[in-house]
Amino acid sequence: MKQLLLFSSQFGAKIVLNPELVLERSKRYYLVSERLKKLARGNFYAAGLYLGKIKNGVFFPSFNLLNMLVDVAENKVILDKKAAWLFICGRDVFRTGIMRVYGARGKGAFTLVLNDFGECLGFGRIIHSLDDEDARVVIQNVLDVGDFLRREK
Amino acid sequence: MAISRLLEKFLFTVKQFRLMSGRDFFINRYLQLGWEFRGIKARQAIRINQTNAKGKSILERLLSVGVKLEKIPFLDSGYWVSGSKVSVGATAEYLLGLYSVQEAAAQIPPALFSDLKGKTVLDACAAPGGKTVEVSDLMGNTGVVVALDVSKKRLAALANHLERCHFSNAVVYNMDARSASKLNLKFDKILLDAPCSGNFASDPFWFKRRTLKDVERNSALQKELLCEAEKCLVPGGELIYSTCSLEPEENELNMDWAVKNLNLQIKEINCYGEKGLTDVFGQTLDPSVAYCRRMWPGLTQGFFVCKLTKRGG
Numbered sequence: 001m002k003q004l005l006l007f008s009s010q011f012g013a014k015i016v017l018n019p020e021l022v023l024e025r026s027k028r029y030y031l032v033s034e035r036l037k038k039l040a041r042g043n044f045y046a047a048g049l050y051l052g053k054i055k056n057g058v059f060f061p062s063f064n065l066l067n068m069l070v071d072v073a074e075n076k077v078i079l080d081k082k083a084a085w086l087f088i089c090g091r092d093v094f095r096t097g098i099m100r101v102y103g104a105r106g107k108g109a110f111t112l113v114l115n116d117f118g119e120c121l122g123f124g125r126i127i128h129s130l131d132d133e134d135a136r137v138v139i140q141n142v143l144d145v146g147d148f149l150r151r152e153k
Numbered sequence: 154m155a156i157s158r159l160l161e162k163f164l165f166t167v168k169q170f171r172l173m174s175g176r177d178f179f180i181n182r183y184l185q186l187g188w189e190f191r192g193i194k195a196r197q198a199i200r201i202n203q204t205n206a207k208g209k210s211i212l213e214r215l216l217s218v219g220v221k222l223e224k225i226p227f228l229d230s231g232y233w234v235s236g237s238k239v240s241v242g243a244t245a246e247y248l249l250g251l252y253s254v255q256e257a258a259a260q261i262p263p264a265l266f267s268d269l270k271g272k273t274v275l276d277a278c279a280a281p282g283g284k285t286v287e288v289s290d291l292m293g294n295t296g297v298v299v300a301l302d303v304s305k306k307r308l309a310a311l312a313n314h315l316e317r318c319h320f321s322n323a324v325v326y327n328m329d330a331r332s333a334s335k336l337n338l339k340f341d342k343i344l345l346d347a348p349c350s351g352n353f354a355s356d357p358f359w360f361k362r363r364t365l366k367d368v369e370r371n372s373a374l375q376k377e378l379l380c381e382a383e384k385c386l387v388p389g390g391e392l393i394y395s396t397c398s399l400e401p402e403e404n405e406l407n408m409d410w411a412v413k414n415l416n417l418q419i420k421e422i423n424c425y426g427e428k429g430l431t432d433v434f435g436q437t438l439d440p441s442v443a444y445c446r447r448m449w450p451g452l453t454q455g456f457f458v459c460k461l462t463k464r465g466g
Contacts, residue, residue: 046312049321145248
């Protein structure tokens with residue numbers, strides 16, 4: 001739970017979750033409703049909204065969590081169609097593919113990556129200032145929705 | 154002596170296999186049931202996830218990336234893929250959970266439930282989760298879906314499916330649906346998309362793989378699943394039974410058995426497909442079996458669906 005909130009804060013987002021409705025199973029975290037909580041017995045495989053998992057002490061967010069952050073996060077970039085497609089194919093982001101920037105622009109910050117419909121495609125880490133006109137690749141892809149295809153292979 | 158007896162047994166098994174399997178054997182069976190065999194391959198179809206796609210021009214978006222769709226006349230949210238420059242299972246819209254890739258007939262069973270919102274639903278043999286997601290979508294992400302599957306490996310696909318489509322009303326168990334009553338829950342609705350022998354339209358090697366023995370084994374398993382489902386259903390509750398098998402042992406004969414041995418009755422449904430068979434290889438079945446729907450391969454893959462309710466509601 002602490003790691004989940006820490007992760008969210010990297011995007012300048014504060015999310016409020018009722019700890020009583022966050023269930024843990026095999027180091028995976030789920031947000032459930034009161035009704036679902038009554039039905040989710042100890043040995044469930046998955047329940048409610050999957051939020052993410054902790055592996056080797058590192059928090060790995062789910063796409064549900066990233067979606068929850070879209071409305072509250074400060075750091076977001078919106079990509080054009082071509083850059084959005086390349087991003088979900090696992091590629092990094094070129095400065096020329098960014099249509100709009102919200103929040104952090106400096107090196108080292110984490111930012112949500114959205115398409116031009118405002119849908120969350122994943123997140124990345126800024127590796128060159130977004131104001132650096134000489135830089136080509138400015139955001140390193142950390143996680144993108146193409147992961148759904150990769151993880152089933 | 155023992156070796157000759159073993160050899161005799163082996164030869165008998167081979168003979169039986171030859172007698173009760175193979176393309177001609179099954180095609181002849183279909184002919185006896187009134188359908189003339191045509192080699193048909195199921196068409197690829199998608200289902201728009203209405204909960205996620207609300208207010209989004211999903212059809213235009215797909216057209217802009219080269220996916221041509223054709224509305225399926227007997228489904229509310231189903232479209233056939235009539236041409237595509239890209240894989241429909243790899244577009245941004247798919248990865249964002251705006252639609253699912255789901256064969257036309259497979260979209261029918263969840264749509265047969267009445268009034269799903271806020272209900273407690275059991276998806277008894279849920280993986281890989283196409284119908285679980287459809288049920289969640291039809292429920293508008295309200296109520297609770299309890300999804301069970303005996304294969305833990307296949308549950309990973311189900312969990313991915315739920316995450317991709319952002320549904321939050323399901324709890325998933327790695328559990329054999331024949332033990333569903335151990336959950337001590339009663340369900341308003343149960344979807345029993347039973348494990349079955351499949352059909353040739355969705356498996357090009359089907360005729361080589363299947364024998365009547367498989368069909369009989371699956372039929373017995375399906376009866377056990379029906380018994381358990383009936384135990385978990387509230388009086389008046391709805392049970393949708395479906396298979397993608399064309400064999401009457403897994404379909405009409407099981408439904409005939411269910412109305413005669415369980416506290417269930419068959420309800421009339423209005424969906425694509427032909428009436429259920431009531432005369433199967435000379436055996437006359439309960440007349441209500443005609444309310445089932447049998448889909449011979451054509452516009453869809455081979456499929457069978459039936460809606461039952463528990464008496465006493």
